[in-house]
Amino acid sequence: MTFCKRGTEGLIYMEDGTLLKGCGFGSKGVRAGEVVFTTAMNGYPESMTDPSYRGQILVITHPLVGNYGIPTPDFRGGILQNFESEQIQIEGLVVTEETDPSKWNSGKSLHKWMEEQGVPGVSSVDTRMIVKKVRSQGSMMGVIASGVQVENPKEYLKQRYDEVDFTVFTSPKSPIIHTNTTSSGLVVVVDCGIKHGILDELYKRGFTIVRLPCKSTAEEIVNYSPKGVVFGNGPGNPNILKGLIENFSNVLEYKIPTLGICLGHQVATLSLGGKVRKMKFGHRAINKPVVDVTSGRCYISTHNHGYGVFKEDIPPDTQVWFINPDDGTVEGLVHKRLPVITTQFHPEARPGPNDITWVFDKFKKMVVKE
Numbered sequence: 001m002t003f004c005k006r007g008t009e010g011l012i013y014m015e016d017g018t019l020l021k022g023c024g025f026g027s028k029g030v031r032a033g034e035v036v037f038t039t040a041m042n043g044y045p046e047s048m049t050d051p052s053y054r055g056q057i058l059v060i061t062h063p064l065v066g067n068y069g070i071p072t073p074d075f076r077g078g079i080l081q082n083f084e085s086e087q088i089q090i091e092g093l094v095v096t097e098e099t100d101p102s103k104w105n106s107g108k109s110l111h112k113w114m115e116e117q118g119v120p121g122v123s124s125v126d127t128r129m130i131v132k133k134v135r136s137q138g139s140m141m142g143v144i145a146s147g148v149q150v151e152n153p154k155e156y157l158k159q160r161y162d163e164v165d166f167t168v169f170t171s172p173k174s175p176i177i178h179t180n181t182t183s184s185g186l187v188v189v190v191d192c193g194i195k196h197g198i199l200d201e202l203y204k205r206g207f208t209i210v211r212l213p214c215k216s217t218a219e220e221i222v223n224y225s226p227k228g229v230v231f232g233n234g235p236g237n238p239n240i241l242k243g244l245i246e247n248f249s250n251v252l253e254y255k256i257p258t259l260g261i262c263l264g265h266q267v268a269t270l271s272l273g274g275k276v277r278k279m280k281f282g283h284r285a286i287n288k289p290v291v292d293v294t295s296g297r298c299y300i301s302t303h304n305h306g307y308g309v310f311k312e313d314i315p316p317d318t319q320v321w322f323i324n325p326d327d328g329t330v331e332g333l334v335h336k337r338l339p340v341i342t343t344q345f346h347p348e349a350r351p352g353p354n355d356i357t358w359v360f361d362k363f364k365k366m367v368v369k370e
Contacts, residue, residue, distance in 0.1 A: 026114030043351020051193025069101025
């Protein structure tokens with residue numbers, strides 16, 4: 001019998017019938033979500049607060065999670081420096097071993113943080129087996145429980161991940177402004193669950209940032225007279241976000257320099273007449289290669305996406321900018337006539353390598369026209 005240091009049992013159930021029992025930590029409760037995994041060895045506070053993970057149970061493949069604890073939130077210009085949003089976004093966390101922290105800037109343990117925010121976790125299970133199953137069968141729905149007896153976990157699987165618009169949970173309800181005294185101009189971020197790392201890179205480049213709700217119309221966007229527009233990351237299936245796709249098309253009519261990142265890349269593709277397809281298990285890591293086809297250079301980048309664009313599905317009048325050499329996924333596009341660039345990966349690199357933060361420099365040149 002497994003010894004549970006928190007004195008709490010837990011379980012992870014997957015829709016194919018797999019049931020693993022382990023130790024519970026974090027908050028007591030039951031959650032359902034799509035089971036996905038990341039191969040990142042560090043950066044769990046950033047990953048867990050990334051709004052793109054909303055509606056998902058995250059499996060971390062690195063065997064020890066919690067070693068350096070959870071830092072005290074650090075805001076600069078209203079932008080978090082050590083988290084990607086103000087709260088944990090994942091439905092639950094699955095790890096091999098949950099550990100107590102030992103680091104100078106740890107404010108609390110992973111267990112305490114999750115307990116405070118009502119998020120359950122399970123440890124002492126074979127995460128390698130879960131990952132192998134997801135890689136072979138594809139992402140699937142699951143149930144996580146900590147400190148709660150669950151007789152029939154299958155009854156908690158009521159909605160498919162692909163059918164839910166999670167942006168209603170991650171988008172702000174009203175505009176948020178980050179004023180920059182050394183302004184390079186004003187940019188509007190269409191916020192469907194933006195990572196603060198993206199905001200920070202824009203802020204570093206002198207932009208005043210206006211974050212608008214995900215469902216804002218083109219008229220509401222251009223009313224701010226932005227020099228540039230960013231359609232950022234966010235959770236869920238882009239194909240069901242019909243209003244956002246239409247709004248992207250309407251913004252293009254004003255010929256404002258536009259950057260699409262992750263979900264924004266997918267929405268741009270759909271808006272321009274391309275296709276976005278569900279991937280078998282997606283890309284979630286901080287060590288994914290991408291090749292800039294214009295220079296032939298390969299970079300290491302951060303990813304978090306379960307939907308992708310492939311070469312045969314790119315829109316007319318666009319050309320491939322980046323490609324993933326592992327599976328051929330299109331990782332970036334450039335429009336041939338309009339001032340539009342996109343990346344599927346996360347150029348802000350939180351967590352992850354800083355190889356491609358220059359994408360924001362390229363966007364600034366489009367906006368400021370230096």
